[in-house]
Amino acid sequence: MKTDPDDIEIQEPFARSMATASRMWRRHLDLRFRDLDLSQARWNVLFELSRNEEVTQIELAHRLGIEAATLVRLLDGLEGAGLIERRPSATDRRAKTLHLTEVASPLIVRMKKISATSRAEILEGISLEDLRIATKVLSGIAARLEVLNNGQNG
Amino acid sequence: MKTDPDDIEIQEPFARSMATASRMWRRHLDLRFRDLDLSQARWNVLFELSRNEEVTQIELAHRLGIEAATLVRLLDGLEGAGLIERRPSATDRRAKTLHLTEVASPLIVRMKKISATSRAEILEGISLEDLRIATKVLSGIAARLEVLNNGQNG
DNA sequence: CCATATTAATTAGCTCTACAACTATTGGCA
DNA sequence: TGCCAATAGTTGTAGAGCTAATTAATATGG
Numbered sequence: 001m002k003t004d005p006d007d008i009e010i011q012e013p014f015a016r017s018m019a020t021a022s023r024m025w026r027r028h029l030d031l032r033f034r035d036l037d038l039s040q041a042r043w044n045v046l047f048e049l050s051r052n053e054e055v056t057q058i059e060l061a062h063r064l065g066i067e068a069a070t071l072v073r074l075l076d077g078l079e080g081a082g083l084i085e086r087r088p089s090a091t092d093r094r095a096k097t098l099h100l101t102e103v104a105s106p107l108i109v110r111m112k113k114i115s116a117t118s119r120a121e122i123l124e125g126i127s128l129e130d131l132r133i134a135t136k137v138l139s140g141i142a143a144r145l146e147v148l149n150n151g152q153n154g
Numbered sequence: 155m156k157t158d159p160d161d162i163e164i165q166e167p168f169a170r171s172m173a174t175a176s177r178m179w180r181r182h183l184d185l186r187f188r189d190l191d192l193s194q195a196r197w198n199v200l201f202e203l204s205r206n207e208e209v210t211q212i213e214l215a216h217r218l219g220i221e222a223a224t225l226v227r228l229l230d231g232l233e234g235a236g237l238i239e240r241r242p243s244a245t246d247r248r249a250k251t252l253h254l255t256e257v258a259s260p261l262i263v264r265m266k267k268i269s270a271t272s273r274a275e276i277l278e279g280i281s282l283e284d285l286r287i288a289t290k291v292l293s294g295i296a297a298r299l300e301v302l303n304n305g306q307n308g
Numbered sequence: 309c310c311a312t313a314t315t316a317a318t319t320a321g322c323t324c325t326a327c328a329a330c331t332a333t334t335g336g337c338a
Numbered sequence: 339t340g341c342c343a344a345t346a347g348t349t350g351t352a353g354a355g356c357t358a359a360t361t362a363a364t365a366t367g368g
Binding site: 177180181184210211212222223225226243246247248249250 | 345346347348349355356
Binding site for chain 1: 357
């Protein structure tokens with residue numbers, strides 16, 4: 001499998017700018033959410049739950065693209081803050097289903113606004129077409145890495 | 155500053171796929187580097203040093219886009235492994251300059267190969283043009299976030 | 309129907325990252 | 339010149355992510 005010299009020139013900067021942009025983006029949102037005593041990671045959990053409640057932890061972890069063990073701590077925090085509830089699953093006594101509390105609802109509305117405003121601010125000036133292409137590239141990479149990473153263990 | 159409804163539809167998936175792709179990419183490289191007792195973060199330090207030795211920690215941190223405090227721990231590990239050296243700066247007694255050891259050289263060659271192979275494997279099938287656009291988008295975002303994040307404190 | 313493998317959630321322990329606070333040194337300016 | 343700001347490096351602490359191992363429950367195969 002030969003690789004073009006041209007490819008090499010572009011691949012390294014791509015990987016680097018992706019890592020940097022991603023780290024800075026998270027930091028940016030963490031700063032924005034600090035007043036609300038929340039982080040970007042916890043916000044993602046709430047957001048995903050607001051789109052799809054009553055899922056199990058495994059399922060939610062998969063949707064978020066993180067490990068179940070990572071999710072456990074995030075849920076501990078959110079449960080402690082009274083924003084979510086774990087309830088025993090009706091069909092599987094090992095599993096728990098996740099639910100937003102009434103306290104969470106107004107918070108989620110606020111966070112969605114902050115989140116959308118930040119995104120627009122960050123992405124301002126980037127053409128829709130470029131953004132579509134970048135999204136296609138990134139989600140393609142994620143899909144490919146899912147295969148590659150899982151192909152190693154099982 | 156009004157935002158198009160169209161924009162909103164695409165901005166959220168973009169942010170999500172960037173975060174996911176970035177996390178999975180790091181994990182992938184960490185797995186690849188595990189045999190060498192190194193991580194992606196440490197590899198980045200070595201790689202940047204191999205392009206530009208004799209820099210100070212502050213300067214290196216800036217090139218890597220990470221905080222100086224973060225770099226300190228990475229350098230501790232690399233120094234402990236005998237891969238780098240901190241030497242007092244000749245011109246500023248506060249500062250230290252960084253240098254690769256002879257032990258590091260062959261390792262860096264191997265890591266460059268692993269790194270390039272992985273990148274090619276992950277990015278295979280993505281057109282050069284799309285990759286260029288994605289890189290442009292991502293580095294633009296990083297630059298914008300640099301301004302936005304620093305505009306907050308100083 | 310029972311033994312074994314698999315799965316859901318958790319805990320323990322690690323790395324990387326960030327912020328805040330601290331020390332030592334430098335640089336600017338009055 | 340001498341005092342105060344700023345800067346380089348460090349340490350402490352905390353969050354987010356990972357792997358590995360544990361526990362309880364479910365599925366499967368003989």
